[in-house]
Amino acid sequence: MRDRIQPYHHGNLRPVLVDTAVELARTTGPDGVVLREVARRAGVSHNAAYRHFDDRAALLCEVSDRAMADLEQAMRTRIEAVAIDDPVARAVERLRETGRAYVDFAIREPGLFEVAFSAGVTADEHDAATRAGPYGLLNAVLDELVDVGALSSERRQGADVACWAAVHGYAELHVHGPLRDVPAMFRDQVLESVLDVVHRGLLG
Amino acid sequence: MRDRIQPYHHGNLRPVLVDTAVELARTTGPDGVVLREVARRAGVSHNAAYRHFDDRAALLCEVSDRAMADLEQAMRTRIEAVAIDDPVARAVERLRETGRAYVDFAIREPGLFEVAFSAGVTADEHDAATRAGPYGLLNAVLDELVDVGALSSERRQGADVACWAAVHGYAELHVHGPLRDVPAMFRDQVLESVLDVVHRGLLG
């Protein structure tokens, strides 16, 4: 009853579904991740996905994890690329690069960025999230600032959330907020002034 | 063919639809604003809404406008309630209250907050938005800080976006972000430290 063009069993469906969903999320955001469309693109019947994911939300969680990993990778690359000898100056610049990388990713991949924060957390205890992912990376950079003596232990408390909030808010306002249509040049320029405020607020 | 329990023409449908949609948005967020459910609650057939709105997005825009107005009102009330004589101290406290009111609203009305920023801008030129709404209120408070000599004109540039981003990001992270489950006490406490950072960054 089948043409035997494709084998009945895909054999490697789950990762293909996730890849397809990621691609869909990238181009059309969370609402574009449509189970039936994912199946269509994977060359498989609607419903096949239910053998691998409880429901649409579960697939989105998977996409969210991938998006978080991508974001973390983008941040890590930029942080490690900072080439400054002076330990204090390097730590400071690393913090700024952390913020720039975060915002750049959000603007470069708005769909993934949205999915990353729209899907419920799959996982980890709160403590695990502190040490892993983008937030963990930020914490590491802040710890480095303490180690080199640029940031007092007292101000280290809450600094993570302050940095994260500033940069996350800036990204949100540009991705699907009211600052959507601001041209790229202004964007970078204003981001620098935001980073300046955080910089002075933490280290000043 | 009709029972004549209700007149054929509602007579006041449009505002009722908006009210209903707002209520639905409040309790279930953007995705909960379902055209057919709105019509049901308004006691009117599905499709009736199409005489008053082009489509679902248009209705959501209306809800967004209302949400923005509510947010502005909440902020204005809190700003005007600041009772401090010293002009500098008052302006500073007004800025902090602006931020607290913003975050409080987001946490108290997460559905409305989300809709407020999810729907495309109905309207106004960028300049109009600068002078009106929550963003306009923030700008007024920052201008006051300049007037009383607490904020230099130089740092006034970009201060609006920095404040907005910090507070907006903080709200987002708590409303549907990773900080969703942080208990209220920590929330307020950490918010103060975020406001401290902005405070020092701007005025320090």
Place this chain on the structure above:
DNA sequence: ATCCCATGTGGACGCTGACAACATCACGGT
């Protein structure tokens, strides 16, 4: 009194997520 048109109705279409029953097939025990 008449007509017009804004407003509301009912039905249809194609899409979605989800469930249930069935088909296929690789694998392991006999």
Place this chain on the structure above:
DNA sequence: ACCGTGATGTTGTCAGCGTCCACATGGGAT
């Protein structure tokens, strides 16, 4: 060599959604 069993994929179905269409209603202008 055989069978059966469980994981994986398919087909069929359902309700709910946004949207379009033709039609019904009736208040207000003529």
